[in-house]
Amino acid sequence: MFEVGDKVMYPMYGAGVIQAIQEKEILGKKQYYYMIHMPVVQLEVMIPVRKASDLGIRPVADPMTLDEILSQSAKEELDSSVKWNQRYRIYLEKIKTGNIQDEAEVIRDLAYRSKNKNLNFAERGVLNQAKQLFISELVLAKEITEIQAAHLLDQMTGKE
Structure with missing residues:
Protein backbone atom coordinates (compact mmCIF):
# COMPACT_ATOMS: atom_id res chain seq x y z
CA MET A 1 0.00 0.00 0.00
CA VAL A 60 8.52 5.79 -9.58
CA ALA A 61 11.90 4.38 -10.63
CA ASP A 62 14.87 5.53 -8.61
CA PRO A 63 17.27 8.05 -10.21
CA MET A 64 20.09 5.49 -10.55
CA THR A 65 17.86 3.11 -12.52
CA LEU A 66 16.82 5.96 -14.78
CA ASP A 67 20.46 6.96 -15.31
CA GLU A 68 21.26 3.37 -16.36
CA ILE A 69 18.36 3.32 -18.81
CA LEU A 70 19.32 6.71 -20.24
CA SER A 71 22.90 5.56 -20.82
CA GLN A 72 21.94 2.47 -22.83
CA SER A 73 22.56 2.83 -26.53
CA ALA A 74 19.91 2.42 -29.20
CA LYS A 75 19.14 -1.08 -30.34
CA GLU A 76 18.31 -2.12 -33.83
CA GLU A 77 14.68 -1.69 -34.71
CA LEU A 78 12.27 -4.60 -34.98
CA ASP A 79 12.66 -6.87 -37.99
CA SER A 80 11.86 -4.73 -41.03
CA SER A 81 9.56 -7.45 -42.37
CA VAL A 82 7.17 -6.78 -39.48
CA LYS A 83 4.30 -4.64 -40.77
CA TRP A 84 3.72 -1.23 -39.26
CA ASN A 85 0.44 -2.24 -37.63
CA GLN A 86 2.14 -5.22 -35.92
CA ARG A 87 4.96 -2.96 -34.73
CA TYR A 88 2.36 -0.51 -33.46
CA ARG A 89 0.62 -3.22 -31.41
CA ILE A 90 3.94 -4.48 -30.03
CA TYR A 91 4.99 -0.99 -28.98
CA LEU A 92 1.59 -0.16 -27.50
CA GLU A 93 1.64 -3.37 -25.43
CA LYS A 94 5.09 -2.44 -24.13
CA ILE A 95 3.83 0.97 -23.04
CA LYS A 96 0.80 -0.58 -21.34
CA THR A 97 3.05 -2.69 -19.11
CA GLY A 98 4.17 0.41 -17.24
CA ASN A 99 7.70 -1.01 -17.22
CA ILE A 100 10.22 1.83 -17.53
CA GLN A 101 12.62 -0.38 -19.51
CA ASP A 102 9.87 -1.22 -22.02
CA GLU A 103 9.04 2.47 -22.44
CA ALA A 104 12.69 3.26 -23.07
CA GLU A 105 12.92 0.47 -25.68
CA VAL A 106 9.92 1.87 -27.54
CA ILE A 107 11.48 5.32 -27.53
CA ARG A 108 14.89 4.07 -28.67
CA ASP A 109 13.46 1.76 -31.36
CA LEU A 110 11.14 4.37 -32.85
CA ALA A 111 13.74 7.15 -32.60
CA TYR A 112 16.21 4.87 -34.41
CA ARG A 113 13.61 4.05 -37.05
CA SER A 114 12.72 7.71 -37.55
CA LYS A 115 16.33 8.48 -38.47
CA ASN A 116 16.10 6.14 -41.46
CA LYS A 117 12.41 6.30 -42.38
CA ASN A 118 9.46 8.55 -41.76
CA LEU A 119 7.23 7.23 -39.01
CA ASN A 120 3.57 6.95 -39.85
CA PHE A 121 0.95 8.79 -37.80
CA ALA A 122 0.29 5.86 -35.42
CA GLU A 123 4.00 5.27 -34.73
CA ARG A 124 4.59 8.99 -34.10
CA GLY A 125 1.69 8.90 -31.63
CA VAL A 126 3.16 5.91 -29.77
CA LEU A 127 6.59 7.55 -29.72
CA ASN A 128 5.15 10.79 -28.32
CA GLN A 129 3.12 8.91 -25.72
CA ALA A 130 6.15 6.87 -24.59
CA LYS A 131 8.24 10.05 -24.38
CA GLN A 132 5.60 11.84 -22.32
CA LEU A 133 5.35 8.92 -19.88
CA PHE A 134 9.14 8.67 -19.56
CA ILE A 135 9.51 12.42 -19.09
CA SER A 136 6.84 12.45 -16.38
CA GLU A 137 8.78 9.80 -14.48
CA LEU A 138 12.09 11.61 -14.94
CA VAL A 139 10.58 14.84 -13.60
CA LEU A 140 9.44 13.22 -10.35
CA ALA A 141 12.33 10.81 -9.84
CA LYS A 142 15.13 13.28 -10.49
CA GLU A 143 13.23 16.36 -9.31
CA ILE A 144 13.97 18.26 -12.52
CA THR A 145 11.90 20.34 -14.92
CA GLU A 146 10.10 18.98 -17.94
CA ILE A 147 12.58 20.77 -20.20
CA GLN A 148 15.54 19.18 -18.42
CA ALA A 149 13.87 15.76 -18.65
CA ALA A 150 13.21 16.21 -22.37
CA HIS A 151 16.86 17.19 -22.82
CA LEU A 152 18.02 13.98 -21.08
CA LEU A 153 15.69 11.95 -23.29
CA ASP A 154 17.04 13.67 -26.41
CA GLN A 155 20.54 12.69 -25.34
CA MET A 156 19.44 9.06 -24.95
CA THR A 157 17.97 8.96 -28.45
CA GLY A 158 20.94 10.73 -30.01
CA LYS A 159 18.84 13.69 -31.00
CA GLU A 160 21.49 16.08 -29.67
Whole structure:
Protein backbone atom coordinates (compact mmCIF):
# COMPACT_ATOMS: atom_id res chain seq x y z
CA MET A 1 0.00 0.00 0.00
CA PHE A 2 1.19 3.48 -0.85
CA GLU A 3 1.17 6.47 1.46
CA VAL A 4 0.49 10.16 1.02
CA GLY A 5 3.52 11.78 -0.61
CA ASP A 6 4.62 8.65 -2.47
CA LYS A 7 5.61 9.13 -6.10
CA VAL A 8 3.93 6.56 -8.33
CA MET A 9 3.72 5.65 -11.99
CA TYR A 10 0.33 4.92 -13.56
CA PRO A 11 0.80 3.12 -16.90
CA MET A 12 -0.60 4.99 -19.90
CA TYR A 13 -1.14 8.14 -17.78
CA GLY A 14 2.21 9.06 -16.25
CA ALA A 15 3.88 9.76 -12.95
CA GLY A 16 2.20 11.44 -10.04
CA VAL A 17 2.22 12.05 -6.32
CA ILE A 18 -0.34 10.62 -3.94
CA GLN A 19 -1.98 13.68 -2.41
CA ALA A 20 -4.49 11.88 -0.19
CA ILE A 21 -6.12 8.55 0.59
CA GLN A 22 -9.84 9.08 1.02
CA GLU A 23 -12.87 6.95 1.61
CA LYS A 24 -15.59 7.73 -0.92
CA GLU A 25 -18.96 6.30 -1.71
CA ILE A 26 -19.53 5.82 -5.43
CA LEU A 27 -22.59 4.05 -6.77
CA GLY A 28 -23.51 3.03 -3.23
CA LYS A 29 -20.17 1.35 -2.59
CA LYS A 30 -17.68 2.74 -0.04
CA GLN A 31 -14.01 2.20 -0.65
CA TYR A 32 -10.68 3.95 -0.25
CA TYR A 33 -9.12 5.84 -3.15
CA TYR A 34 -5.66 7.19 -3.88
CA MET A 35 -5.95 10.82 -4.96
CA ILE A 36 -3.03 11.26 -7.35
CA HIS A 37 -1.80 14.56 -8.77
CA MET A 38 0.08 14.22 -12.06
CA PRO A 39 2.06 17.46 -12.43
CA VAL A 40 3.35 17.04 -15.99
CA VAL A 41 -0.10 16.56 -17.53
CA GLN A 42 -1.90 18.61 -14.84
CA LEU A 43 -4.30 15.78 -14.06
CA GLU A 44 -5.93 14.60 -10.84
CA VAL A 45 -7.00 10.93 -10.73
CA MET A 46 -8.76 8.73 -8.21
CA ILE A 47 -7.66 5.12 -8.09
CA PRO A 48 -9.35 2.53 -5.87
CA VAL A 49 -6.70 1.37 -3.39
CA ARG A 50 -7.66 -2.28 -3.85
CA LYS A 51 -7.23 -2.04 -7.67
CA ALA A 52 -3.91 -0.20 -7.70
CA SER A 53 -1.74 -3.26 -8.35
CA ASP A 54 -4.17 -4.60 -10.98
CA LEU A 55 -3.85 -1.27 -12.79
CA GLY A 56 -0.06 -1.51 -12.69
CA ILE A 57 0.51 1.35 -10.27
CA ARG A 58 4.11 1.15 -9.13
CA PRO A 59 6.65 3.34 -7.36
CA VAL A 60 8.52 5.79 -9.58
CA ALA A 61 11.90 4.38 -10.63
CA ASP A 62 14.87 5.53 -8.61
CA PRO A 63 17.27 8.05 -10.21
CA MET A 64 20.09 5.49 -10.55
CA THR A 65 17.86 3.11 -12.52
CA LEU A 66 16.82 5.96 -14.78
CA ASP A 67 20.46 6.96 -15.31
CA GLU A 68 21.26 3.37 -16.36
CA ILE A 69 18.36 3.32 -18.81
CA LEU A 70 19.32 6.71 -20.24
CA SER A 71 22.90 5.56 -20.82
CA GLN A 72 21.94 2.47 -22.83
CA SER A 73 22.56 2.83 -26.53
CA ALA A 74 19.91 2.42 -29.20
CA LYS A 75 19.14 -1.08 -30.34
CA GLU A 76 18.31 -2.12 -33.83
CA GLU A 77 14.68 -1.69 -34.71
CA LEU A 78 12.27 -4.60 -34.98
CA ASP A 79 12.66 -6.87 -37.99
CA SER A 80 11.86 -4.73 -41.03
CA SER A 81 9.56 -7.45 -42.37
CA VAL A 82 7.17 -6.78 -39.48
CA LYS A 83 4.30 -4.64 -40.77
CA TRP A 84 3.72 -1.23 -39.26
CA ASN A 85 0.44 -2.24 -37.63
CA GLN A 86 2.14 -5.22 -35.92
CA ARG A 87 4.96 -2.96 -34.73
CA TYR A 88 2.36 -0.51 -33.46
CA ARG A 89 0.62 -3.22 -31.41
CA ILE A 90 3.94 -4.48 -30.03
CA TYR A 91 4.99 -0.99 -28.98
CA LEU A 92 1.59 -0.16 -27.50
CA GLU A 93 1.64 -3.37 -25.43
CA LYS A 94 5.09 -2.44 -24.13
CA ILE A 95 3.83 0.97 -23.04
CA LYS A 96 0.80 -0.58 -21.34
CA THR A 97 3.05 -2.69 -19.11
CA GLY A 98 4.17 0.41 -17.24
CA ASN A 99 7.70 -1.01 -17.22
CA ILE A 100 10.22 1.83 -17.53
CA GLN A 101 12.62 -0.38 -19.51
CA ASP A 102 9.87 -1.22 -22.02
CA GLU A 103 9.04 2.47 -22.44
CA ALA A 104 12.69 3.26 -23.07
CA GLU A 105 12.92 0.47 -25.68
CA VAL A 106 9.92 1.87 -27.54
CA ILE A 107 11.48 5.32 -27.53
CA ARG A 108 14.89 4.07 -28.67
CA ASP A 109 13.46 1.76 -31.36
CA LEU A 110 11.14 4.37 -32.85
CA ALA A 111 13.74 7.15 -32.60
CA TYR A 112 16.21 4.87 -34.41
CA ARG A 113 13.61 4.05 -37.05
CA SER A 114 12.72 7.71 -37.55
CA LYS A 115 16.33 8.48 -38.47
CA ASN A 116 16.10 6.14 -41.46
CA LYS A 117 12.41 6.30 -42.38
CA ASN A 118 9.46 8.55 -41.76
CA LEU A 119 7.23 7.23 -39.01
CA ASN A 120 3.57 6.95 -39.85
CA PHE A 121 0.95 8.79 -37.80
CA ALA A 122 0.29 5.86 -35.42
CA GLU A 123 4.00 5.27 -34.73
CA ARG A 124 4.59 8.99 -34.10
CA GLY A 125 1.69 8.90 -31.63
CA VAL A 126 3.16 5.91 -29.77
CA LEU A 127 6.59 7.55 -29.72
CA ASN A 128 5.15 10.79 -28.32
CA GLN A 129 3.12 8.91 -25.72
CA ALA A 130 6.15 6.87 -24.59
CA LYS A 131 8.24 10.05 -24.38
CA GLN A 132 5.60 11.84 -22.32
CA LEU A 133 5.35 8.92 -19.88
CA PHE A 134 9.14 8.67 -19.56
CA ILE A 135 9.51 12.42 -19.09
CA SER A 136 6.84 12.45 -16.38
CA GLU A 137 8.78 9.80 -14.48
CA LEU A 138 12.09 11.61 -14.94
CA VAL A 139 10.58 14.84 -13.60
CA LEU A 140 9.44 13.22 -10.35
CA ALA A 141 12.33 10.81 -9.84
CA LYS A 142 15.13 13.28 -10.49
CA GLU A 143 13.23 16.36 -9.31
CA ILE A 144 13.97 18.26 -12.52
CA THR A 145 11.90 20.34 -14.92
CA GLU A 146 10.10 18.98 -17.94
CA ILE A 147 12.58 20.77 -20.20
CA GLN A 148 15.54 19.18 -18.42
CA ALA A 149 13.87 15.76 -18.65
CA ALA A 150 13.21 16.21 -22.37
CA HIS A 151 16.86 17.19 -22.82
CA LEU A 152 18.02 13.98 -21.08
CA LEU A 153 15.69 11.95 -23.29
CA ASP A 154 17.04 13.67 -26.41
CA GLN A 155 20.54 12.69 -25.34
CA MET A 156 19.44 9.06 -24.95
CA THR A 157 17.97 8.96 -28.45
CA GLY A 158 20.94 10.73 -30.01
CA LYS A 159 18.84 13.69 -31.00
CA GLU A 160 21.49 16.08 -29.67
